[in-house]
Amino acid sequence: MDNLAYDQILLDHGSGGKLSHALTRDLVLPHLSNDLLDQLDDGAVFDLKGGRLAFSTDSYTVDPLFFPGGDIGELAINGTVNDLAMCGAKPLYLSLALIIEEGFPTADLERILASVRESANAAGVKVVTGDTKVVPKGAVDRIFINTAGIGLVDTGVSVGGHLARPGDRIILSGSIADHGITVMTQREGLAASDALASDTASLNHMVADMLASSKNIHVLRDPTRGGLGTTLNEIAQQSRVGMRIGEAKILVRPEVAGVCELLGFDPLYLANEGKLIALVAPEDAPEVLAAMHRDPAGQEAAIIGEVVAQPPGRVILETAIGGERIVDMLTGEQLPRIC
């Protein structure tokens, strides 16, 4: 295998010529081979029964590339799988575009590709088309990844950020801020609890069970960049509704809460990579919660509040000590390159 001759990625690996083909054949395909990707045409072509399609994209620039609980490859698959699931879609096909800095260790690329494969298998999606660019030293920090994805939305499913209604229960699938705090402490070399780990996970199987359990799920959203606080504000603005949430009902792991307190971070604004928010008609909330509890990703799902009519666009937190405060959208950047 040609790749064994190189322990670093060279500019030539991005030339489009011989070494580019060797990289694809010897490194990428052994991990990601499938009948569509193997064709190596300019794109993948496949049959899809007609219907409602979901289409989404995200770039991943996380630093460090490897962290407790995951790595950039796993994030890149789970992130786009989850974005499709939040559209109410069953994710099917993904693209994978790598931008690699000259000199990047081949072993690290192999590790990332193995992680891409495992995450794609776990989510039940296929990487069917891709692109690899290699840029000179200094033009990118090690490796950035973009994925885009296509999913199918079943008839009868209609979710969207503009569909929240007063009375809807706000369900959160588990603890918050795990990903943000883990990546931040790793990057800054802070001595933190060994218990910290990213929550990165694909949520599409849980979402499929949730959608099967109720026709009255109005909004699905994963609180990634900007965190739970920003995501709830987005929905409140899109739907022109208010929200009331209870601080005591929002799960923050003690080790995460400890680091947040020490460093002055608000867990409401830290990124999550394996959590979702569902806004559900009150009569269906028990069934949806039960479906979530049956899934590994939803063991700790709980109702954290509800949608109210007034004041539109405003999210109110009932604090643990009995007060109230407005939860605004994130202002300023707490943690760049978190995903």
Add this chain to the structure above:
Amino acid sequence: MDNLAYDQILLDHGSGGKLSHALTRDLVLPHLSNDLLDQLDDGAVFDLKGGRLAFSTDSYTVDPLFFPGGDIGELAINGTVNDLAMCGAKPLYLSLALIIEEGFPTADLERILASVRESANAAGVKVVTGDTKVVPKGAVDRIFINTAGIGLVDTGVSVGGHLARPGDRIILSGSIADHGITVMTQREGLAASDALASDTASLNHMVADMLASSKNIHVLRDPTRGGLGTTLNEIAQQSRVGMRIGEAKILVRPEVAGVCELLGFDPLYLANEGKLIALVAPEDAPEVLAAMHRDPAGQEAAIIGEVVAQPPGRVILETAIGGERIVDMLTGEQLPRIC
């Protein structure tokens, strides 16, 4: 508009919070607004009649960002539109993912977005979903763009790199090496002819006319990175056929040929961004050529050679002075960051 308060992109513009929303609302949507993108959900959801779908992606890292004949925004649209067209598809929907370096001039971003809009309009495609990341200074060189795209392949259309057959005519849509030489001379600050310009263009309308003119187009491919020489080798390998092409039939503009000779570049290996190769059954070649000549992008289309049975995987160039030489795949990287 919030964006007028900032003449540079800040890290906060990528936070997922308030400034991220301002960037999307005040900079992106004014250029790219459409009913699907405006929803601002995690992905776009749309109806598509069933059938064969094409799906493709590419990242764009070109340096310089602006060059005679185009810019990174136009490349990002045309490149993915063309990849879909090369699958025999009608391109419909694109994603747009920006990775921006902190401090990037807002005016340059506006100019790129305007270019994205114009190119998408010209190609008749919609940008329906996107992502913006901002990374700290030094983590990326100014701006990289990824696009992915979805297109529909009509019933009866079947093109692919593995479908070339002995006897097929090899049609090239116009002159080669314009893009590669233009970007290279601009980047290196070489005094070159004012006549040099990138050929970046969307080819999907021409491809639609070509496919309407013949059921016997076997291969469509755009010779981007690696150039005509590498692309022909790819097809020869995928289809296990040989090829013979005539040097005298391959158009190289005099100003391009001059720079190539001066600097020792072989135009066969330089990137094109608005050209295609079609491999067509001999009886249909006249109709396909006629269809190409009716399109602005195919005015100079010509048959440059034909597919032969032996030796498989080998491309032979009949030189202008009557000799023969093997055209191998590009080895080594001539020009990084050409697209």
